[in-house]
Each structure stands twice: as structure tokens, then as C-alpha cells.
Amino acid sequence: MKHGIGAVLLALLAAAGAADPLPARAPEIASYDIEVRLTPGTQRLSGRQRVTWRNTTPEAVGELWFHLYLNAFRNSQSTFVRESGGQLRGDRMPDDGWGWTEVTSIRTAEGVDLAQGATFEHPDDDNAEDRTVWRVPLPEPVPPGGTIELEMTFEAQLPRVFARTGYFRDYFLVGQWFPKLGVYEPAGTRGRASGGWNCHQFHANSEFYADFGRYRVAITLPQRFVVGATGKRVDKRDNPDGTAVHVFEQADVHDFAWTASPRFVEVKARFSGATDVTAAEYAEAAALLGRSLEEVRLSDVDVTILMQPEHMRQAERHVAAAKAGIKWFGLWYGRYPYETLTVVDPAYGARGSGGMEYPTFITAGTTVLFNRWPLDRLRLPEEVTVHEFGHQYWQGMVASNEFEESWLDEGFNSYATGKAMRQAFGPWTLEVLGLRVSSAELPRLGNSVERMFDRVRTPAWRYSSSNNYGFNSYARTDLTLRTLEGLLGERTMARVMRTYHERFRFRHPSSEDFYAVVDEVAGRDMRGFFAQAVERPGVLDDEIAAITSARVEPPRGVFGEGPARRTISAREAREQAREKDAAGGRLWRSTVLVRRRGEVVLPATLRLEFEGGDAQVMALSEAEPPAGSVDVERAGLMPGGAGGEPWQGRFKRVEVVTPRRLLAARVDPEGRHELDVNRLNDARRVEPDPRAATTWSARLVFWMQQLLALAGL
């Protein structure tokens, strides 16, 4: 009996476990136990690390590939410096601020020296000078399921902060700092034909990709430094020599970064799943996602903000933004599973280290100018905090390959950040002196052909410029996902994103994995959409090119034959028209010319608006609407839907004869096509309305008068 109850309980527990589709733990593949000493003044790191790599693939692996990222800053010949031209994200590389790293020893746990035979590789270009990828042949392959342990020592010189990592005076942001394994991908992974290490060089426009594991890092540095890092602080002890050791641990992550500065002011806060989210918000999220309340329940998180003292007025803003991220990303995509989150406010002069994501550790960025009116409503500190936090989901946990498919993290995260910002802080991201720009508008500002539409799915370093990389990976993907949401509906889209996150948390999905989830959750084939919006560089731009509406003229000329032949003169026709008008009016013949200025074809509708408030909506499909019809219902929106194949041509002329005059016509009247590069031309009316022009001209007169006063008049 007792036994029986136990079995039932076990079954219930198992069922409860299965009910929560969020995986609790990441596979432990690459784990690091590191001791590192920072010597301020020389900005040197000396490290010792024990690396444990587990072969979870079905292939025997005979070599290990490491990233030695700091060598990107070694000299002017590195691929990173060549590609960036010494300039990245608006920052210039300082003169003589070089950085490098050297592995001084590498042995197996059994003491076999592996340094002999190790070589620098350059898989992405033919730059023999690049030393950011290091290949270490093994004496014997690691069999499937096998594990290898290595003991390594390394020396590193931090660069002066310019791109993400380095020092500035006594501020240190230490990222990409230890010899780090790439990802061994067996054949079949993300479309690979044969197995091998995915270990790219450090490029100007690309970020990172690594396997999950457990990190334990002991950092030794002078006692005056305030230290923050990935994970949870498990120990801090002072040494007699004036240094202190800070020990951090974190499992289920794929990177480790840390920061140190005596100037940091530590602000502590706690996100509470019980009080920071209302019952109604839980219920709403559960209903939206079709999940149980338990599944959307959030856990508590210790939040640490390391602020620059001069930015303390903005400390609460950073806390609010971090909490907003934990809340909304958690509710929508799955609870934040870590116990800590550390947000770093970078030092002035080290802006290049801001706006960066590492597991449980992010860098934001602000300025004293945002402390007070009139710039305090520029919500850029919030935006960057929420965005970098969002990477815990899109890159941190759903660990897509940032080198090869940057849209899966930057683009997904831009989309999710925009949604969270609107939820938490309202529509306006920028408000200054009465001018307001919304978070929905921001990505649209760059959405033009000028920014060079490229294939969104382009390896990050192959984009023609960093502008091009930025536009296509961030803004355009945001708009692509918003367009997808328009096509699928908010609920389905929310479930798509949730399912994708749940299924690929702690894994390495590719674009195809996302496409498959969309098809599955939406219950229809959306490959045509992705083929156009992600895999090809096409532009979407539908416009109403012309519109007319005029009374139907009574017939004129010669009618009938033989004795019945008679001629209706122009005067008689006018007479007839007048009589008809007196009797209740003639019909109106209206024409609309729809023009497709881009190549992308999405299912679209056309809405005709008539005098008196009548409107008529029709699908722009290959099938012609029934002749003479004035009440075509909105037909199916998708290929194969009731509206038939979407219209494929370039120009489409629509003509209707109606009792009412046509006022205006709109393509995509519901505003689903966020990706459309110009939405202003989506609608056109017959009679121009000068109001907007006159309002702005009146303002312009005032500004011209001020200009004249400045000139001395």
C-alpha cells in the first residue's frame, strides 16, 4: 500500500515535472574553474584555469579549438582591427591601448603537454596575422560521452576600453578574457554536413557562441575595488598583502564576465515574484499563452546595480528597468532561472564597454545629462538595460549563434525589448521639449532602402558595413517579427515566442528551428514569409499610386440601328445628368491604382472609404473580385486562404461604381505591414487636405521670424 502511494506520488511528480516545459538545467559541456589576479597599473591578468569538456556528440573529437579574443586588440593586423578600422559603435580605438593574451601552459589532467602542435587558425578569412582562434590537437580523441580535463595558465594584457572589454583608469570591464572553447557541432547541427568546431575569429560586427557549463571564478585584486560578476558571490576574503579574493559561481551559463572599480556605488534591490507581479498580470499572461498559472509564476532575483556616483540620481531608473525586464521577459518567455542579475553603469570614458550582455551580468550606459530636465525623459538608460537584460533570453539561454545568425538574438531581442518597454514605460522612448518618439517608431526611422536591405540571415562579419549589420540584425528584424505578429495575431505570436523559448532554452537553435516552431504553433506554412523577409533581401513597399472618383457620365453619341438609330448630344447628356442628379444623384466611378514598389509580396487588403462613412475592404489577390461587387468581405489573409494567392503583380487597377463618392483608399489598413519601408504612401485621398501642411507652415513662419531676429531684424 505504502509502496503504491509512493508510486502514485512519483507519477504525480513526474507529471508535474512534465507539465512545466521549461528545462530546469543546461547540459554541462564546457565548465571552467578559474583563478585570476588583476594587477591595476599594469592592467595585467594572470590566470590559471581548469577546463572540463564533455563530448555530448556522437563523434570522437581529436582536437580542441579555443577563442583567444583579447588578441583581437593585439595589433593593427588583427581581423577585428582591420574590419573595424579602429572604430566601433561610435567609439574610436585609443592609440597604444593594445591588448593581448597568451596561453603559457596547457596540459591534460594527466600532465600531457598540449602546447606543442597548437596552431592559430583563421577559419573566416585568410588573415595569418589573426591570433583569436587557437587549435589544440589532442594525443587521443575524446570519445562520445567522454570527458577531458585541462590545466591551463595564461597571461593577458587588457586593452584600453574601446570595444566592450578592457580598462579605463581604475575601471575594469573584463569580458572575453579567458581562453574559451568554441562549440563542437556534430554533423547535422544547424545544417552542418560534417562535424567540426564552430569557433569563429573575433570580428568587428559579430559576437559570441559557446556551450553551457558551470563556472567558478576566484578574482584577486586590491581590496579597494568594488567587484561585480556573472553569478553568485560565494566567498570574499581579504589577504594580508592588501588584496582581496572574490569568488563567484554560476551553473547553466556559457560565459563569464566581471567588473571592478573603486568608484562603483552598489545599489541592491530584489525582484519578487510575489509582489512585483500582480495576480491579474499572472492571469493575463497565462491566458495569453495558454499556460497554467504555475507555469508563468516567476521566482525572486537579487539585483545589483553598480552605478557611477555621478549617475546616482538614475539608480532607481536602472532598478526599475532591470525589474521590468525580469518581469515581462519572464512572464512572456519563461521565468528567469538565475538568482542574481548585475547591471553595470560604465565609467565615463569607457562607453565602449556599455550596452553589452553576459550571463546574469549586463552593462548599461548613461550620462549625467540624463539626470535632470530637459533630458531626463530620454529613456535610453531604461532601453539599454531592458535590451541587455533581454539577451539573457535571446543569446544567454536560447543560445543561438551570434556569429552566423545574429538576427536570432539581436533582432528577437529588439522586438522583445520594444514590447517590454511599451508595457513598462508607455509608448514614448524619447521625450524632449515636447518632441516625442515612440519605441515602435524608432526602428522604422532607419527603415529605408538607403540602409541597404540585405539578407537578414547573413553571417555578421559578412555584412558590407556595421550600419548594414545593425540595421538588418536589429531594426529590420524587429519590424519583421512585428509584421509576423500582424499576420498571425498577438496571441499566436506570443505562443510562438513562448514555445520557441521553452523548447530551445539552454540549446543552440538555428533559423530553421524557429521557422518550424512558427509553422507548428500557427498551424500553417509560413515559410513563404521567411523566405522573403529573412532569407532574401527584398523590400516591402506597397503604395496607392493614384486615386480618382467622378460621377458616371450619361452615355453620348450614336445608339441603335436603322430607324431606331438616334444620337444623344452632349447637351442632352448634360440634361439627363442634371435630371438624374435631381432625382437622387448619379453613381460614382472610382479608380485606385495600387503599386508595388518593392519585391516582397505579403497578403494585403485594400480598403476603400466612401462619403458617409461606408467602407469596403477587399483582398489583393490574384483572383479578381466578383464583377460589380461593392461588398467584397475581407478574404483570407494567407496564401491559400479564401482570398486565393496574394496578388503578385506590380500595378493593380481597381475600379468600382458606387452610389457614394470615394474619399480615400488604403493598402494594409490594419497596419500589419510594419516592414513596409514607407507607410505614408499606403493611403491616398481624392481631395487633398491642407491642414497638416498649413499647421507646419504656420510654425515655420514663426521659426523664420525667430531666425530673422537672430540675424538682427
Added chain:
Amino acid sequence: MWHATVEGFRAVSRERRLVLVLWLFGLALSLAAVFPVWRALVLALGPLPGADVLAERFSAEVVADLVELRPGLLPGIGAAAASTFALGLLFGLVFAGGALEVLTASDERPFAHRFGRGAFRFFGRFLRLAAIVLPVAAIFAALLAGPLFALAGRLRRESGAEWVAHGTNAAALVALGLVLLVALLVQDAARVRLVRTDQRRVRTALREGLGRVWRNKAAWFGAWGFNALVLLAAFAAYLALAEALPAGAPWVALALLQQAFVIARGALRVALLGAEVALDAAQAPAVLADPSLTEDVTTGLA
């Protein structure tokens, strides 16, 4: 300074037509510049319902799309603004000559006669004056603000002190403003000298003007400062009223409010000229209007 300021406001109430002329000049020039822009905007925005939001508020998204649809529009507005500014420089000289003549002349000729006389008589001299003052001011500004801007840039890159870097930038801007202010005050003083003495030699007038401002710095800067404060208050009042307009108010309401502010600004400009004339009179008794004597008075300063 208070005496001069009061005199300035008296001058406004005495010569209200000056304010009217100033306003009409500005309005005519602005309307002429904006009319073609308005026509282009009506053509561009009129048929597009998406642009209607601009009648209510600014929309970055709509403007971005508009720029893409009509690439010539923004450069066109820029060109209109640039040419308006250039015309403003020229008409500013015309107005200053006319206004100072009206404020200083003692004859009983009609307003239009006095204004036209001053405008024509002093245009060339004021132009030559500006041709000296502006380059000199530019050189001073570059010498003073240039190193400060360079220092701010260096501080931004090299020091961790954010406030110091921003403060240095602000100091550079203040230096620029100060140079501009001194240049404008000295130019005004020289103009008053030219009109009162009717001398031909612009450089002499400039030296005298400089002397006037230098010797009575507190009064000249005080009069300007008070004038600027009142202007700021007027602008704040305008902003508050504009903010208080109901959302659906027609554009005419805002336009009327704006013109009220422009007229107030014109009145303050005339008041400043009046104050400057009074300051000059206080420093230089009428008898000194003889050029040979003025030369003597100012030699010590040159």
C-alpha cells in the same frame, strides 16, 4: 542703467510704429520664404491621410517617410531658411538705420520720412561696420572657445570626470555667447555713434562705441541683461499659453499667439535700441557730436 532702460520703454511707447515696421518686415520676409514651402507641403502631404497626424503633433516616423517620398523637401526648407537669414542680415541693417534715426532725430518730419532717411543714409556704413565686427568677433570666438572645446574633447577621452568635461563644453559655449554679446553691444554702440554724429569714418565710430561700452560696462550689459530677462519671461509666457491651448485648437490660435510673441520681441528690440541711445546720450553730451571733439575724447581708449 535703469534710467536708460526706462528711456528705452518710453521710446517704444513714443514710436510704436517702429515695432509695427519691424514686425511687418519680419512677417513679410517669413511669409515670402514659407509660401513656396507651404505649396510644396500641400502637394506632398495633402493627398496622404497618413500625414494628418502632423496637424496634431510631430511624428518622426511620418517625417522619415516623407523625406523618403520627397527627398527635395528638407533641403528646400533649409535653403528657404538660409536665404531668409541672409535677407535678415541685410534688412537688419536697413531697420537699424531707420530705427536709430527715428529715435534720435529731433525734426518734425513724418515717421516714414525719418525712417527712410536713416535706413538709406546709414546702410552702407552699417554694412562696413558689420564687415569689421563679425570677422573680429569670429577670431576672438575661435581663440577663446576653440581651446576650450579641444580641452573638453580631451577630457572626455582621457579623464573620468564627466561633469568637468561637460562643464568645459558649457564654458566654451558661454565663451562663444559672451564674444557674440560683446560684439553685438559694441556694434550697437558704434551704430548709435554713427547716427548721432553722422560721421563717415566707421572705424572711429567703432572705437568710440567700444569706449562707451568699456567705460560703462555695467550699464550696457545691465540694460541688455534686463531686456533679455524680459524676453525670456515673454517666451516662457508664450510657451505656457501655447501649452494651454486645447488639443483641438485651430492652427490660427497658435499662429496668433506666436505673432503676439513676435511683436513683444520686436518691442523689446526697439526698447533696447532706445536704452542704448539713452546710454550714449548720458555718456556723450550733445556738444560732443562734433566729430573732431569725439576723436579727442576717445583717443585715450583706442
